Amino acid sequence: MQPLSLYLLILNAVSLIVGAVIGYYVRQSIVKKRKGTIEAKLQKKVTQTKQETEEMVAAAKAEARKVLADAQQEREERRRELSKTEQILLKREQLLDEKLSAFEVKENDFEVKLKKLKEARERIVQMKDEVQKRLEGLSQLSEKQARDLLLKEVEDKCQGELIERTQKLKQEGEERVKIISKEILVGAIQRYALSQAQEVTTTTLTIPSDEVKGRIIGKEGRNIKTFEKLAGVDVIVDETPETVIISGFNPLRRHIAKIALERLVKDGRIQPARIEEALAKAKEEIEEQIQEYGERAVVDAGVVGLPLKIVQLLGRLHFRTSYGQNVLLHSLEVAHLSAALAEELGLDAKVARKAGLLHDIGKSVDHQIQGSHVDIGIKILEKFKQDPEVITAMKAHHEEYPAESSEALLVKAADQISGARPGARRDTVENYIMRLKELEDLALAFPGVATVYAVQAGREIRVFVKPEEVGDLEAYKLARDIADKIQRELNYPGEIRVNVIRETRVMEYAR
Template identity: 35%
Template sequence: MDNTIIIVVAAVVGLAIGFVIAKMMEKGKASKTISNAKKEVADIIKQANKEGENIKKDKIFQAKERFLELKAEHEKVIINKDKKIAEAEKRTRDKESQISNELAKNKKLNEQLQSQIKEVSHKSEILDKKYSETEKLHKSQVQQLEVISGLSAEDAKSQLLESLKETAKTDAMAYLQSTLEETKLTAQQEARKIVINTIQRIGTEEAVENCVSVFNLESDDVKGRIIGREGRNIRALESATGVEIIVDDTPEAIILSCFDSVRREVARLSLHRLVTDGRIHPARIEEIVKKTEKQINEEIVEIGKRTVIDLGIHGLHPELIKAVGRMKYRSSYGQNLLQHSREVAKLCGVMAAELGLNPKIAKRAGLLHDIGKVPNSEVEVETPHAILGMQWAQKYGEKKEVCNAIGAHHDEIEMNTLISPIVQVCDAISGARPGARRQVLDSYIQRLKDLEDIAFGFNGVQKAYAIQAGRELRVIVESEKVSDDKAAELSFEISQKIQTDMTYPGQVKVTVIRETRSVNVAK
């Protein structure tokens, strides 16, 4: 590379010299120019050689530095590898030493084990010899005893067993008699203690149930819209829900009267929707009532689910869950049926736990014991609610203990499990609290149900509602099956049937409603 530079420089210098000489020759100063050019060329060559040497030295120095750096890095890598190899060799030596120690320990333990095995074998041989000697001595002693007593070993054993049996029987009878007497003295006291503790641990509010609901209004102006022209809106609402709607001078309030809580709730929610929406007319009323009935059915299922979850009851059939939800809208002797059943379930769980029984099964039986009081329309009313509830439980796969407890809690069938008396006792506890039940209200509600059942016993009856506290029976018939003349005759027949079969205060007005509708759709 240095030689190339020198050559290039020399060529450039030569060209310069030629150019200078040419110029000098043109101007006539050739000799002087040549001499000057030679000096300059010599200086240039000298300077070029000097710079070339400097460049050569720099390159050599850089190469040496790079070589030293590479050498240092290589030595560093070699040192690291040597270090890792040394560490690996050290770990290997440590493991070898550890393995040697373990082998030595195992060898020592093996030797100890072998010595112990030999010792055990020796002791076993000694025990076998002693056992054989003992057997020989026992046989000889038995033979000597037989000779002395004149009895064989089997005869002596039989006599001994008979004497022991008589003694044990006498002692057992004496102990049993004393235990029974002690149990009789303490059983009643313990039973009372369990019942009292159970009642104290379950504290619930007293049930209150009535037959009216108050629907509050924002202003009395809404009353006129609810009544409608010539009372058509209120008649449509009463006909669709079966609830008597009382509009009086009470400010900003309407009273809904019906013994059936479900109907009353449907009427209340329907009125709320109609008043909120503002469109109140017969067609709209029927539409809202149908939607509300569907909503109530969904709410019944949701109430049943929440109840079984709160009580920790699992795996209940959906139909039984619906029956539990329907209890919210039923009453028994004035006591809300769902609240009563929840209370009985909790009491049964506590009492079963006190007696060492399964509290989950007891809770289940306590919750379902009154499901026969919420029957479907297809079920005959004459069946006692305990038997009906037991049949439902059997139909939907409940256990025998639960079914027996449901059917036997009013002694309709024989009790064959310990859960059954617990359910009966807890049912009595729940109903015996002060103010829990009202016999008069229950008989009143039953009388209203009987009124409706009489109407349903006639052909062509579509709906029947007992209103005005049982003083009026409103019957809606199917227009296709019952004519106008037949409607008047039907009203008389129902009134005669009520007069013959029922006992009631005052008089009952029977109103038969027949309505004909013609509906067409314009497309």
């Protein structure tokens, strides 16, 4: 068994070795075949790539040759163009040289002529001086004296004609301006007519009987003193039957006092405590009325967008008067006139209307704040952020500020029209006489004035001059000077006409 096992073992070993050798050679054969196939494929790929590369290189060379040829052609074309441009520039340079030469020739010729002209001018001036000296020697007058003499002769000869033409032109201009302004003003005024209530400084209260007067006065005058102290007015109880007069310059206080006193009289219980209570209720009622007056005014004027506080201040103007003219009604009249004038002239009627309504808004509080009512009104409108155009238009109506817009001139004109309208305002006799005297004294201060009369309520002055001191031309100048001085020094509503009258009387006797 052992030899057989050994034999099998040897046989297996030999078979294993032979199989390994055969497997090696078979594998090598397969590898060689595969290697040959891959190398063939690689060789084919290399050959194909080389062929494509050669084709691309050939195409690139052909493209490069084409680009080079195009570049050479373009360079040649540019060279030819530059050559043409150079030829043109050379021709232009040659032409400029020719023109410059011609200009130099003309310049030399001009200098020669200019020199000759200067020499001729010098000779003319010299000859003129010689002729002037000869003339002065013959006439025994200097140049200035001769000129003055000639001008004086011309002035004397043409004086009458100059006066006539000046007066004619002035008259034609004034008539034309009056016609146009009258058409505009009459049209504007006729579009709005406002009734005016002439306020006074007293209010009359009718009582049921004279027995009530005793209760109003009270024991030792206690009631009337308390009433006057709290109301800020004077209560006049006199012999007038069934009548009590409330006096005071503040219409608002008078109205409050009237309402309170009417209630006290109706109630019958008049004593200090009741007086204080009645006045407090009257003030509350007046505040409501003020609001109503302001709202009515805003609606009547056609103005929208006003703050509530400004509406209340407008209502207070109902209880203010200026020379007897109700300020709220006056403001309404100015608003309507300003708007009408603006529409006639093609200006901003909205701004003119609003500025006219608010131009006296400062009068509603001017007793509480220092400053003129114009300055106070400006502060009020600025505080409530009103339009700058409205403030500009309202602040110039008393000439405290210059008129910076056309609407400002319209508001100023409407304010003067409303105040100067006959019956709109009242004035005291003393102020009226004083104003006329100031007007006459102003004209009398001019030299050559003999007599001055102020007529038509101060709207016209007639100035009689001394004919031996004032000639026709001087009379015209005197009228202008007097009018200018009136404008500078006096305050007046409307317009003042200045008439200068020069009368020459010649008397002779026949014997």
